[in-house]
Amino acid sequence: MKNLLGTTLLVFFHCLFCISSVVAQDSTETGEGLFRKFQNKETLEERFEFFFNAPNRYLENSAYDWLDTVNVFLNNAQKQEDTTAVKQYKLMQSQIYYDIGDYDKSLAINKELYVKKESLDLDTRTTLLNLMDENYSKLELYAEQIDIRKEKKELGITENIAFYDIYSNLGLHRKAMDDYFEHVKKTVDEKDYFAQAEFYNNVGTYLRLDKSTPTSLNSYKKAKGFIDVFLNDVTKIKSDAEVQEANLLSSKIRGNIGKCHLQLGEYEDAIPFLEQSIEEMTEYTKGLYSADIIENRLAIAECYLQLADLERATDFLSDDMQLRKTENKIKKNRLLSIYYERTDDYKNASLYLRKNIRINDSISINESELRKQQLATVMAEEKANTRSIMAAQKQALEEQRSEMIAQDERINLVFISLIFTLLGFAGLVYAYLKSIKNQRLIAEQKHIIENSLVEKDSLLKEIHHRVKNNLQMVSSLLSLQTKNTRSKAAIEALEEGKSRVKAMALIHQKLYQNDDLSVIEMQGYIESLINSVQSVYKKGGHNINITIDAEGVELDIDRAIPFGLILNELVSNSFKYAFPYDEENGKIYIHLRKMGDKEGFFEYSDNGVGLPEDTEERTNSSMGIRLMNRLANQLQTKLNIDKTAEGVRFWFNFK
Structure with a gap:
């Protein structure tokens, strides 16, 4: 014991x-703190690498302490006429100005260095271009930002030019999310939990800004799960910089979850997330300018105002916030106006409202036209980038084809030398080698053809996908115009136009979803079209029994588009006019059949109120009937109309 x-x-x-x-x-x-370690580094290269890799370098000493020290080193380098040291110290100087939010001064130093970019090594040049990219983004100079990204691509720093963040800054958050999914999702490794967290946090932000708050909240919760797994994974060795970056991302995600609860009106649920986010981000961004902290403070202030806790609200509306974004200035003025109104201080409430009016007037005068120009520039650059990618692919294919031709020529020379060397066996050897050559050429040509067909299908699917997206954008524009239109006739005309655009967009959607890009399966297309029309006429069409008999019928795009537009008109008319009392026994019958290889038959009927007596007189003035007749002419046929005892029947044969 x-x-x-x-x-x-x-x-x-x-x-x-x-x-x-x-x-x-x-x-x-x-x-020995980071600041002291930086000062004690013996060489310029060591200082430069340490500065840009030091996590949370302002934890113990402020950014201004670092700036003073860098200025001392810079002055010494200038006295010694050490041009390399001057450039690198100025780059550190620019980074510090960026960190404290002085983007104009940071960019001014960047531009001074950019003039001498050819004399910089690749690492220094990469740091300079990345910093200029960030500064142009903060200052909303998107055309210049695109030029920098082009240069980064030319230098091999990045593979492609991305536009999704610029689209989001311009207010096209849904477009930004689509591009982000297309370019980034395929590059994220499933086992890289940090990258997964960053991806879903960005997706959630695009959805939140697009007002899709419930979906956004789900993305943020996924991001929170991934970052927690990353931080708690003891099997993976993480550097201090990686841990710092992960903790900062975790605090951002927490704040974003709080903002979602605010948008949903769940103010008491939002406050703990926002407060904890501010506390963590203050720790992890000490000495740095943080727009996220400002946005979270404004969000908490709004929560307390909504909960009528005015005293707590004023704690987060102090004047020490450095508001650099116009939208944050507007939000703060709005919240202060609400606060003063609830405290019966109507003079100050009116003052902050007038401030917002002046800001909005300035935006409407200057920023609206600028945003249009910026958007046009970005769209043009995206198209040019797409064309350049396709041109590069075409050039690669041409080079491959040229290489194969050259290879064939080399093989021919070998064959000829063998023929001259082995004249005694000319007949047998020549026939044998010729046979091998032909088989190889056939196999190679077959391989080329198969690759070309695969590429063609991919390009066609991409084209149909982009056409569908463009048509959806047109539909969205028509919806926006509808909201700004008071005329009932104009609204109806815009809704009809939107319905027709959707019918065409659906064609292209079905095409790029099919394995066979040459034809469209009509049964599924008609069902989708009916659902689309029903979504437009929400008050009608849901009690109608619709029978579709088009199983096994396939049409090419040249016939499917006019057919879809005709059917869109017929179904829309039935929903609008055929059943005015929304009868329970309303019926629509759609019949489409192919008779042989070249001919087809279409029939549409309903048991509604039928056509009015003066139908023939209205034919020339009815937009719908004239449109259907012209579409029937495209199908090389004539639209026939039969009045029946119950409702109406439309039919035609087509080739």
Whole structure:
């Protein structure tokens, strides 16, 4: 028993000694702060690398302390006429100005260095271009930002030119999310939990800004799960910079979740997320300008105002916030106006409202036209980028084809030399080699043709997908115009136009979803079209029994588009006019059949109120009937109309 006790005490004191040694070692290593370590670096290269890789360098000393020290090094370099050192110290200087939010001054230094970019090594040039990219984004100079990204691509720093963040800054958040999914999702490794968290956080932000708050909240919760797994994964060794970056991302996600609860009106649920986010981000961004902290403070202030806790609200509306974004200035003025109105200080409430009116007037005068120009520039650059990618692919294919031709020529030379060398066996050898050559050429040509067909299908699907997206954008524009139109006739005309655009967009959607891009399966298309029309006429059409008989019928795009527009008109007319009392026994019958290889038959009927007596007189003035007749002419046929005892029947044969 005594031996066991003695052994236990010996092990305990040994462990205690080891722990004390480790603690002493850690305290020795961290006793010298990052700022002091930077000052004590002996060479310029060591200082430059340490500066840009030091996590949270402003934790112990402010950014202005770092700026003073960098200025001292810069002055010494200028006195010694060390041009390389001057450039690198100026780049550090520019980074510090960016960190404290002085983007104009940071960019001014960038431009001074950019003139001498050819003399910079690749790492320094990469740092400069990345910093200019960030500065142009903060200052909303998107055309210049695109030029920088082009240069980064030419230098091999990035593979492609991305536009999704610029689209979001211009207010096209849904477009930004679509581009982000297209370019980034395929590059994210499933086992890279940090990248997964960053991806879903960005997706959630685009959805939140697009007012799709419930879906956005789900994305943020996914991001929170991934970042928690990353931080708690003890099997993976993480550097201090990686841990710092992960903690900062975690705090941003927490704040974004709080903003979602605010948008949903769940103010009490939002406040803990926002407060914890501010507390964490203040720790991880010490010395840095953080727009996220400002947005979170404004969000908490709004929560407390909504909960009528005016005293707590004013704690987060203090004047020490450095508001650089116009939208944040507007939001703060709005919240202060609400606060003063609830405290019966109508003079100050009116003052802040007038401030917002002046800001909005300035935006409407200057920024609206600028945003249009910026958007046009970005769209033009995206098209040019797409064309350049396709041109590069075409050039690669041409080079491959040329290489194969050259290879064939080399093989021919070998064959000829063998023929001259082996004249005695000319007949047999020539026939044998010729056979091998032909088989190889056939196989190679077959391979080329198969690759070309695969590429063609991919390009066609991409084209149909883009056409569908463009038509959806047209439909969205018509919806926006509808909201700004008061004329009932104009609204109806715009809704009809939107319905027709959707019918055409659906054609292209079905095409790029099919394996066979040459034809469209009409049964599924008609069902989708009916659902689309029903979504437009929400008050009608849901009690109508619709029978579709088009199973197995396939049409090419030249016939499917006019057919879809005709059917769109017929179904829309039935929903609008055929059943004015929304009868339970309303029926629509759609019949489409192919008769042989070249001819087809179409029939549409309903048991509604039928056509009015003066139908023939209205034919020339009815937009719908004239449109259907012209579409029937495209199908090289004539639209026939039969009045029946119950409703009406339309039919035609087509080739």
